[in-house]
Amino acid sequence: MTITPSAPLRTTITIAPDMDIPQLGLGVFQIPPEQVQRVVEEALEVGYRHIDTAAAYNNESGVGAALRAVGLPRDEVVVTTKLRNGEQGYDAALRACSDSLARLGLDRLDLFLIHWPNPEAGLWPETWRAFEQLHAEGTARAVGVSNFLPEHLQELARTADVLPAVNQIELHPTHARGDLAALQAELGIAVESYSPLGQGADLTLPEITRIAEEHHVTPAQVVLRWHVQHGYVVIPKTTSRVRLVENLDVNGFSLTTEQMRRIDALDAGHRIGNDPSTFSISQIR
Template identity: 75%
Template sequence: MSAVPVAPLTVRVPIAEGVEIPQLGLGVFQIVPDQVQPVVEQALATGYRHVDTAAAYNNEAGVGAALRASGLPRDEVFVTSKLRNGEQGYDSALRAHADSLERLGLDRLDLFLIHWPNPSAGLWQETWRAFERLHEEGSVRAIGVSNFLPEHLRELAATAHVLPAVNQVELHPTHRRAELAALQRELGITIEAYSPLGQGADLAIPAVEDVARARGATPAQVVLRWHVQHGHVVIPKTTSPARLVENLDVDGFALDATEMARLDALDAGNRIGGDPATFSISQIR
């Protein structure tokens, strides 16, 4: 539980016309299918209203079951899913979207992302045209990408009818992605950070621990607050009920300019996940 008596973060970030995303949500990467339903149910009971899944996680059905079990109105919970690499292409993306809706038990997604640019396939451009169609038809409220590099975003900006609402990327204090972040601000594409705590590695850094002690907060809360003040949408993953509360509980303190600069200075290019320039696993089991 948090050491700071603060209210859960409930800020929503506008990402497209008429679409706002809760700034802090729950990521369910690597939560196995038979565990994801109780975790998401606990998160929704705790106050989360944003759940991020993907076809490649093989847990969309459990997320959907949790949504139904919660009893919450559909429009209260923001749901994101992502397209597998092996399902890129115009027609296959349309089919895959329908399959995700069926697994989730929903009639539309709030946000649908191309999971990776998957450069060896050379299909993300036509996949984006399918996404634009889904958006126009209303079966997706907002469309975006994940793991796209500056060159991909520049190409989209020159050719797309609809720009991505979001680019979801690995981003944390030791992997700040400054060039990408600057370009996204220029293009009006919201940054959404996955592995926002560096999969825990960034929490043991002395600068983070020092700020946490000074603020009477946990290291995780300090790093999440850093994201929030940078305007990132952020989706920490946890299966712990106590950490679900802790991660959401970051609205009662603010980092000052010196503390923000101290965390900014931790950037060392420490990427944990795959390289978007080469990652081309099909993601289909």
């Protein structure tokens, strides 16, 4: 995995052969379908080139509408979506991919992820075979997973023909996942952080606000810079144009080694979202 400079507000990470992904993208989790087109259009207009959605968010169609409205060349924007738990299984996953493509109005995905291990169903290993097929035929330029734990990645390392390009996980200063990040580095699986600001809670921590004052930037910019300097892909969510611009503007300063350590020390194992070892809701409604 290599990190190379890109446009002034962007860097890219190589996650697979001939596949680079902007390190800082926009996540659209919990953005209502009626708002998502406007938000994604604004994101693309201010410089985002990586949009992360999921079938379970029920807003893929709005993402696709925004892509068409802005009209950027297809190869300039990385689009990620994810498979619902209730659509795991070899044949079901292939059908679900076609359905996501139709909703997005695309003929291929840049990155397709298994959204959760879904332990109750126990179908993720055969689902991964379908993902390998989608990757081999070019329907998905890269394939990966989300919310996978060390035991899942270790099993894939033993059995898979293609390892995940990324594992997208809840990761923020108070839930830093150092052991999982280390394993992914060993396996060559990029870390992608969701809820990267701790859903706002981590921004009020005194250490974060002190470092923000030291650099004359916002607490969110400090935390996003921490992700970037760790080499993670990061997908903050916002519906505000002002914050879209602020979140993307993190290349004008660098955290010192000592500041990085101060933020690393905030880890308290504070998970906000669901536990991947038990979460098995179908995500279909």
